Amino acid sequence: MVKISIIGFGNVAQHLAAAFESNPAAELVQIYSRKPQTAPASFSRKLIHDLGELDYADVYIISVSDDAVAQVAAALRFENRLVVHTAGSLPMDILDAKNRAGVFYPLQTFSRNKAVDFREVPICIEACNATDLKILESIAKSISPKVYAINSNQRRSLHVAAVFASNFANHMYKIGSDICEEHGVPFDILKPLIQETAAKIKTLSPRQAQTGPAIRNDTETIAAHLAWLSDDNQRNIYQLLTQSIQHEREKL
Amino acid sequence: MVKISIIGFGNVAQHLAAAFESNPAAELVQIYSRKPQTAPASFSRKLIHDLGELDYADVYIISVSDDAVAQVAAALRFENRLVVHTAGSLPMDILDAKNRAGVFYPLQTFSRNKAVDFREVPICIEACNATDLKILESIAKSISPKVYAINSNQRRSLHVAAVFASNFANHMYKIGSDICEEHGVPFDILKPLIQETAAKIKTLSPRQAQTGPAIRNDTETIAAHLAWLSDDNQRNIYQLLTQSIQHEREKL
Numbered sequence: 222m223v224k225i226s227i228i229g230f231g232n233v234a235q236h237l238a239a240a241f242e243s244n245p246a247a248e249l250v251q252i253y254s255r256k257p258q259t260a261p262a263s264f265s266r267k268l269i270h271d272l273g274e275l276d277y278a279d280v281y282i283i284s285v286s287d288d289a290v291a292q293v294a295a296a297l298r299f300e301n302r303l304v305v306h307t308a309g310s311l312p313m314d315i316l317d318a319k320n321r322a323g324v325f326y327p328l329q330t331f332s333r334n335k336a337v338d339f340r341e342v343p344i345c346i347e348a349c350n351a352t353d354l355k356i357l358e359s360i361a362k363s364i365s366p367k368v369y370a371i372n373s374n375q376r377r378s379l380h381v382a383a384v385f386a387s388n389f390a391n392h393m394y395k396i397g398s399d400i401c402e403e404h405g406v407p408f409d410i411l412k413p414l415i416q417e418t419a420a421k422i423k424t425l426s427p428r429q430a431q432t433g434p435a436i437r438n439d440t441e442t443i444a445a446h447l448a449w450l451s452d453d454n455q456r457n458i459y460q461l462l463t464q465s466i467q468h469e470r471e472k473l
Numbered sequence: 474m475v476k477i478s479i480i481g482f483g484n485v486a487q488h489l490a491a492a493f494e495s496n497p498a499a500e501l502v503q504i505y506s507r508k509p510q511t512a513p514a515s516f517s518r519k520l521i522h523d524l525g526e527l528d529y530a531d532v533y534i535i536s537v538s539d540d541a542v543a544q545v546a547a548a549l550r551f552e553n554r555l556v557v558h559t560a561g562s563l564p565m566d567i568l569d570a571k572n573r574a575g576v577f578y579p580l581q582t583f584s585r586n587k588a589v590d591f592r593e594v595p596i597c598i599e600a601c602n603a604t605d606l607k608i609l610e611s612i613a614k615s616i617s618p619k620v621y622a623i624n625s626n627q628r629r630s631l632h633v634a635a636v637f638a639s640n641f642a643n644h645m646y647k648i649g650s651d652i653c654e655e656h657g658v659p660f661d662i663l664k665p666l667i668q669e670t671a672a673k674i675k676t677l678s679p680r681q682a683q684t685g686p687a688i689r690n691d692t693e694t695i696a697a698h699l700a701w702l703s704d705d706n707q708r709n710i711y712q713l714l715t716q717s718i719q720h721e722r723e724k725l
Contacts, residue, residue, distance in 0.1 A: 287694060310686075310694045328662055330670055330684050335677065341669070343662045369662055378656035379663070381698050385707075386649030386663050387670040388685030389714045390642040395679035395721065397638030404630035410595045410621055411631070411638050412674060414581055418639040419671035421587060422664060427647035432582050433640030434562075442539060442562045446633050454717055455637075461713055462641045465706055469647065 222248050223360050226278040228293060230254035230268070232331045233307055234284035238264060240339045246363035250278045272296055280356060282307060282325055283316075291315050303353050309380035312373040313347050323348040323357055326376060327365075330387050339364040345371035345379065396455055428469070435466035474500050475612050478530040480545060482506035482520070484583045485559055486536035490516060492591045498615035502530045524548055532608060534559060534577055535568075543567050555605050561632035564625040565599050575600040575609055578628060579617075582639050591616040597623035597631065648707055680721070687718035 225247050227234050234252070241247040242263055252260075252267050253275065260268055269275070275297070283293055284307040294304060294317040304316055305323035316322040324347040331337055344361040346368060348354040354370065361368040371379065394415060401408040421430040434442040443463055450456045477499050479486050486504070493499040494515055504519050505527065506512075512520055521527070527549070535545055536559040546556060546569040556568055557575035568574040576599040583589055596613040598620060600606040606622065613620040623631065646667060653660040673682040686694040695715055702708045 287691060310697065329666055330673070330682075335673060337669075341665045343665055345662070367662075367665070369659075371658065371662075375656055375658045377701065378652055379658050381701060382649040382652040382658075382660075382663060383666055384685055384698065384711070385645045385652070387666050388683070388687065388718070389710075390645040390667070391670055391673075391679055391682055391684075392714055392718050392721075393637045393642040393645065394674055395683065396717075397634040398679050400630055400634040400637070404627060406623065406627045406631050406634075407621075408634075410580055410597070410619075410623075411634060413593045413595060413619070414635055414639050415642070415671050415674055417589075417593070418582055418643055419667050421582070421643075422646055422667055424587060427643055427650050430582075430643055431640070431647065432643070433636055435640065437538075439539060445562065446636065449629065449633060454720065458641075458713060458717060459636070461710060462644055465648075465710060466640070466644050468706065469644075 222246065223280060223356060224248050224250050224278040225280050225282060225360065226251040226253070226275060228253045228272070228275075228281055228283045229285040230258055230260070231284065231286070232333055233327065234282075235333075236331050236337050236339075237282060237284060237307070237327070240364045241360075244363050247360055250276060273298055275299070277302075279303060280305060280323075280325075280360065281320075287311055291317070294320070303348075303356060305348075305357065309345075309376055309383065312377075313349070314373070321349055321353055323353055324371075324373070324376065325357055325361065326371070328379065328383060340366060343367040343369060345369050345376055347372055347376070396458065399452075400455070431466065431469070433466070435463040436470055438467065438470060474498060475532060475608060476500050476502050476530040477532050477534060477612065478503040478505070478527060479534045479536060480505045480524070480527075481534075481536040482510055482512070483536065483538070484585055485579065486534075487585075488583050488589050488591075489534060489536060489559070489579070492616045493612075496615050499612055502528060525550055527551070529554075531555060532557060532575075532577075532612065533572075539563055543569070546572070555600075555608060557600075557609065561597075561628055561635065564629075565601070566625070573601055573605055575605055576625070576628065577609055577613065578623070580631065580635060592618060595619040595621060597621050597628055599624055599628070648710065651704075652707070683718065683721070685718070687715040688722055690719065690722060 241249045281304045287308050290306045300319045304320040305325045313322050313324050326345040327342045329342040342365050344365050346357040398408045493501045533556045539560050542558045552571045556572040557577045561578050565574045565576050578597040579594045581594040594617050596617050598609040650660045
């Protein structure tokens, strides 16, 4: 049984803690939270608020805001243990060299009030040596079948790709919802379309799945939409993304 | 049993034909296709290639490219029958006034090689009078429980909203996939994230669901991503959408 301690009690940290807590292959030793927190009973006995209180663990998972990772790793009072972070955008070597560095990056969008099924979460792992990679692989596989060894460079490209495919896609939903609201149409009508658009990606490439006026080069509809949009920001986005899709069309 | 003929044999037309063909509440009378087509046996006997051959039907559904709808409606050789189009972007009155106009707009993205479950497709209907609206409602309800009476103005806003929430969201997947491909990372790693991002919209508003560097105002990560992106088009899109999300952040 791998002893795991989690350093941080934000969104990702709490989801990880819940996944390991209910996992026979792992023992959740401690959870460090900077500030006192209200936490579920199962966690509250394990919560500590001083990094100096950290007991031995096989793996320490630092899951704090990106800009605090280096500082927290440097503040640890032990050496030569396996210390990993969960940040898609940070290289492995941001971690203080006094410990053995690694990365345990669950590539999923975590919302505070929505449970996550970890079996659907790809976990990207990286370590300095084969033994540590094996340890990370074993705890990753205990919560998800989708485990990938990904180096720091690949992880950076994955993180940027995820900003487009998730954060920016969600912003497209947001603008769709704003337009509905403005015109008194229930946004619910669009929800099946949103689900189907995502579902198509399971079997079609995004290129094959593209529909709409831009890829059809339906210039009349595009002009009508641009004339109809009154919000400058929405119009700028419509224009730039239409051009981008048309550019792709030209490459076909 | 409502007699239906479909004018057009494109993507939407074929999906509608399949839905009505297997429907006890409707009788699919004829399908007009401009050009000779290979079609499933069940359809091939009903295919005609001359508008003059159209027999009586209770509803004629024109499902052709947007810019051909008016012309096809004008070319019909009968009068005072119920003729509807399926175009989200066109007003009802684009249809020739010699017949009773209506709209039967299935708000979904249809791909040629992917079956569609019509029970998940909202259908937006509009008609000139209550009797015709009832007819459209009955055939719509025979294939989907999600039927909405939506006027031409509301439909236009829905169509623009759908371009953002579906076409542009898919383009975000496309860019994510391009970035993965460029860096030798399997796009499959992103697919669960794409599904979860869409699934969140069932229970959270897009505003509540927004995650990522822009909404966190994580300026370091944003700067690093912009410096890392080598494609001008990708960088312009990253910048504009980040600003748009940050603008939303300021309104919170």
